[in-house]
Amino acid sequence: MEFESxxxxxxxYDNEIGxxxxxxxxxxxxxxxxxxxxxxxxATEKNKEDLLFxxxxxxxxNRIRPKQDCVKLxxxxxxxxxxxxxxxxxxxxxxxxxxENCNLRxxxxxxxxxxSLSRNRTTKKMDLPTAKxxxxxxxxxxxxxxxxxxxxxxxxxxxxxxxLMNFDLIKKCVLYLETKxxxxxxxxxxxxxxxxxxxxxxxxxxxxxxxxxxSIDGPEEEHNRKRVYPKNKGSFSEVMKNTRRFxxxxxxxxxxxCVYDYKTNxxxxxxxxxxxDVPELKNITIPNDRNxxxxxxxxxxxxxxxxxxxxxxxxxxxxxxxPYDEDAHAFFxxxxxxxxxRILYSPSVLxxxxxxxxxxxxxxxxxxxxxxxxxxxxHLCERVNExxxxxxxxxxxxxxxxxNLINRxxxxxxxxxxxxxxxxxxxxxxxFTLDGSFENTSTVCKADxxxxxxxxxxxxxxxxxxxxLLNVMVxxxxxxxxxxxxxxxx
Amino acid sequence: xxxxxxxxxxxxxxxxxxxxYDLIEGNVYxxxxxxxxxxxxxxxxxxxDPQDPFLRDLKHRIVGNFYPKKVFIEKLRLGSPIAxxxxxxxxxxCSAVLEIGNECDRSCWYCGQSGISRSRGCLGCNIWAEDGxxxxxxxxxELIDELSRLHCMSILVKGGDLTRDWExxxxxxxxxxxxxxxxxxxxHREHFSEDKLAYLENKVTLILQTDxxxxxxDRHSYLLPVDYAKSPELSGDLPKNVMIDMVxxxxxxxxxxxxLNAKKKIPRTNLFTFTHHNRLHPCLANSVTIxxxxxxxxxxxxxxxxxxxxxxxxxxxxFRNTEDSIQKKYWNLSLNxxxxxxxxxxxxxxxxxRALETAKTGDLKRKVLCDYDxxxxxxxxxxx
Numbered sequence: 012m013e014f015e016s017x018x019x020x021x022x023x024y025d026n027e028i029g030x031x032x033x034x035x036x037x038x039x040x041x042x043x044x045x046x047x048x049x050x051x052x053x054a055t056e057k058n059k060e061d062l063l064f065x066x067x068x069x070x071x072x073n074r075i076r077p078k079q080d081c082v083k084l085x086x087x088x089x090x091x092x093x094x095x096x097x098x099x100x101x102x103x104x105x106x107x108x109x110x111e112n113c114n115l116r117x118x119x120x121x122x123x124x125x126x127s128l129s130r131n132r133t134t135k136k137m138d139l140p141t142a143k144x145x146x147x148x149x150x151x152x153x154x155x156x157x158x159x160x161x162x163x164x165x166x167x168x169x170x171x172x173x174x175l176m177n178f179d180l181i182k183k184c185v186l187y188l189e190t191k192x193x194x195x196x197x198x199x200x201x202x203x204x205x206x207x208x209x210x211x212x213x214x215x216x217x218x219x220x221x222x223x224x225x226s227i228d229g230p231e232e233e234h235n236r237k238r239v240y241p242k243n244k245g246s247f248s249e250v251m252k253n254t255r256r257f258x259x260x261x262x263x264x265x266x267x268x269c270v271y272d273y274k275t276n277x278x279x280x281x282x283x284x285x286x287x288d289v290p291e292l293k294n295i296t297i298p299n300d301r302n303x304x305x306x307x308x309x310x311x312x313x314x315x316x317x318x319x320x321x322x323x324x325x326x327x328x329x330x331x332x333x334p335y336d337e338d339a340h341a342f343f344x345x346x347x348x349x350x351x352x353r354i355l356y357s358p359s360v361l362x363x364x365x366x367x368x369x370x371x372x373x374x375x376x377x378x379x380x381x382x383x384x385x386x387x388x389x390h391l392c393e394r395v396n397e398x399x400x401x402x403x404x405x406x407x408x409x410x411x412x413x414x415n416l417i418n419r420x421x422x423x424x425x426x427x428x429x430x431x432x433x434x435x436x437x438x439x440x441x442x443f444t445l446d447g448s449f450e451n452t453s454t455v456c457k458a459d460x461x462x463x464x465x466x467x468x469x470x471x472x473x474x475x476x477x478x479x480l481l482n483v484m485v486x487x488x489x490x491x492x493x494x495x496x497x498x499x500x501x
Numbered sequence: 502x503x504x505x506x507x508x509x510x511x512x513x514x515x516x517x518x519x520x521x522y523d524l525i526e527g528n529v530y531x532x533x534x535x536x537x538x539x540x541x542x543x544x545x546x547x548x549x550d551p552q553d554p555f556l557r558d559l560k561h562r563i564v565g566n567f568y569p570k571k572v573f574i575e576k577l578r579l580g581s582p583i584a585x586x587x588x589x590x591x592x593x594x595c596s597a598v599l600e601i602g603n604e605c606d607r608s609c610w611y612c613g614q615s616g617i618s619r620s621r622g623c624l625g626c627n628i629w630a631e632d633g634x635x636x637x638x639x640x641x642x643e644l645i646d647e648l649s650r651l652h653c654m655s656i657l658v659k660g661g662d663l664t665r666d667w668e669x670x671x672x673x674x675x676x677x678x679x680x681x682x683x684x685x686x687x688x689h690r691e692h693f694s695e696d697k698l699a700y701l702e703n704k705v706t707l708i709l710q711t712d713x714x715x716x717x718x719d720r721h722s723y724l725l726p727v728d729y730a731k732s733p734e735l736s737g738d739l740p741k742n743v744m745i746d747m748v749x750x751x752x753x754x755x756x757x758x759x760x761l762n763a764k765k766k767i768p769r770t771n772l773f774t775f776t777h778h779n780r781l782h783p784c785l786a787n788s789v790t791i792x793x794x795x796x797x798x799x800x801x802x803x804x805x806x807x808x809x810x811x812x813x814x815x816x817x818x819x820f821r822n823t824e825d826s827i828q829k830k831y832w833n834l835s836l837n838x839x840x841x842x843x844x845x846x847x848x849x850x851x852x853x854x855r856a857l858e859t860a861k862t863g864d865l866k867r868k869v870l871c872d873y874d875x876x877x878x879x880x881x882x883x884x885x
Binding site: 016018019020028030031032033060063064067068071072074075098099100103157158159160161162163164352353355356357358360361362471473474475478 | 507508509525526545546560561563566568570571572573574575576577578579580581582583589590591592647650651652772815817818820821822828
C-alpha cells in the first residue's frame, strides 16, 4: 500500500513485515515484478546504481519476510486451554459496575438512546455481597495466577453510570480489600463526570491512592454541548469547580478524559487543555460509531468535511509551532504526536501470527479485564454490550463460554487474510459486536485502508519534520533510537 | 541531497566513534570519527554530498541511500518499545539451571571449587566448597512444576558427578522432560558409560566437559561448545544428542593478553540480539540458577549474588515486580548500564560475562576484560 507524506514523499507500507519505507517508481516496479519482469526492468533501467540498490534492498527484506500464505491457524480453542491462558495473560483488572444510574444525560453515552444495542440507564445498583463475591473471586484468581505471571499488579476500577451515585459501596469495597488482603498493592481507579465530587470524597479517594479520571470535553460551550443534566443544562461549571478543588490537593492524581466529535474545534480544545488549572489530558476518543449507533446522524457531510479540513490545518499549525512543547499543546500533542508514536511503535512489526489465539485484529484475551455488572454477571469489557457474558460471581468465569466466544470471533474475520493492513489492525470486539453475534470483517472494515493511509501520512510527516518527537512514548530502554549514548556527553 | 540509513541499519554512537549495525546481513561496521560525524549529520536529516565516497560506498553495500528530499526512515525492530505494551507481562524464562548435586571425586583444574578460571564456566559441571543442605528430590520436582507454570523454555541439569546417585538424576531428568520442551544434562566425559549414554539418547541433550581430546579428535579448538552434528571429525562415536564443552589451558580470558572482548571478537548482529541487548544483559537475562543448596542465583558462577533460597520461598516470588527481583537486579543490566560499555558503539552486539568481570573486580558494573577504549576509539595491541 502506498501513501504520501505532507511534503509529497511517497512511502510503501509493507504489510508482511509491518513497516513503511520510501518508495519511488523504480522501487514500485520492482516490488510487484515477477522474475521475467525483473529481467525486463534490468534491461531497460538506465540508472544501474539505483537498480542494484533497490533490487538488493528488496532481496534483503525478503530474507526476513514472514510467509503470509503459510500461516497455520491454530485449531479452535478448547475450554481447558483457557484457564492457563488467563492465569498467564489475563486478570489485569476487575471493573465493578457499581451503578447503572447517572445524574447526567450525555449525548454520546453508550447507555443512552443513541445506542440501540447497549443497555439503557437504569436505577440498578450493585450491593455489597455481590461486590464482595466479585472481588474475592478476582483476588483468588490473581493469587493463583501469580505463579504464572508474578509481574502483574492487581487493579480494581469502579464504573457506572456515574460511580459516585454509589459512593458508599466504593468506600466499603476499598476498606474490605485493604482489610482482607493487606499484602496486595492494589491499584484503584475510576472515571467520574465530576459533578458529585465533594471535599469528603476527594479526601477518601486520595487517602486510598486512587487515580481519578474526570470526563471533561473542553471549554464551556464545547463541554455543555454534549455533557448535560436531564433538562439539558450543561455540567461544565460544577465539573470544573470540583476538578480544580481536587487538583489543588493533588494534581498528579487526576487526569482528564475528552470526547470530541465532528463539531469540535481542535484549536479551542488545544488552548483549553493547555491551561494550568485543567487536569492533564490522559485520553482522547471519538464516540464509537458502531452498530446500533445514531449519534452521528446529526452531522452533515459538510460538518465532517469542515472538521477534517480544520484538523489538517491544526496538524500543520502544530508542526510549525514548537510541537515539542507538551504543555503549550496539550490536545495536539496527544492527538497527533502520541497517537503517531503509538501507531509507529505498535508491536505489529514482524510479529508471528503462527498459533496465535487471535490470528488477526487486536482483541485482548477474555478475562484480561473482568467487567462485573450490578447483578454480578461477568462481561468481556465495559465497552462491550451485555450480550457476551463470560461468567458470574456465583459460578466464576465460564471457560467453555470463553472458548466458544473466541472461536466465534475468529470465524468472523473473513476478509483479514487478504487485507493489505492486517498486521497493523488493532480492532477488537467493540467493532464487530451485534446483539449476541459478530459482524464479518468484510462488512465492517471497508474504509480502513483509506483511514490507515491518513494515519501513516501523519506519522511520516511528523517523522520528516521532527523525528525525535516520535520517541515520546518510548521507554528508557529505547532511548538509543535517538542514537545518543548516555556517556557520550551529548 | 539527503542520505539516510536503511530501516534495517542502525547508527549507534560511542563516546568518540560510531558503528552501523546491519540487522539483516549481520555486519557491524566500525566507523572512524570523521565517518561517524558524517552519518550523525545525515541521520538528523542534514544535507549530504552525493559524491561523498564514504556515503557512496554505504549505498553500494545496501546500507543506506540518497534521497532528494528529507525522509523519515521507520526502523526495523522486534516487539514494541512502548512501556505500556510491556507492563505486567510475565517474565520470559528461556533457561533454568538446576544444580541437583555437589559431589565429585575428580579434581579438574577448571572446576568451580578451584575458583573461576575459564570463560563459559557456567557450562561446566562444577562443584562448590559451600555450606548448606541439599534440596530434596520432592522440592526439585516442585521446582520443575513451578518452572512449567512460568513457561520456562529449557532446563539445564548439572552439579558435579550426577552418576553417583543415578537414580535421583534419572528421576529428575524424566520429570523435567515431561514438563519442559528442552532438557540438557551437563557432566564430565569420564562419568558417562556407554549404557548411560544410550539411556540418555533421545531424552536430553548431553553437554560433556573435557580437556582431553583423545578419542574425540586432535584438532585444537576452543570453540565451546562444539556441536557434534556440525563437527563429525571431533565427535568420535558419541551419540547425536551430545555436545562437547572442550576446555583448554592454552586459552583463558583471565590470562593477560586474552581479553573476552577484542577487535577480532566483535560478534555479528541480528534483529533478535540487537533488540534484546538494548534492553537486557546479553547473558544474564532470561535465565535463573537454583544452586544445590537452594540458593537462587542470576548465573551458576555468581555464587555471591544469591537472591534468596527456594526452601523459604516459592520460585515465582523472585520474579515479582519489585526492586529486588532478578529482572530488575540482573536481567535489566544491559550494557547501557555498565560504565565503560555505555560509551561504546559496539554495546549492542557485544557479549559480556558478569561472572568473570565481578570475580576480577568485585564490582557488578565494571568492565575490564575488553581491549577497546571507547573514549579514544582505540584497540590495545594484542600481547605477543
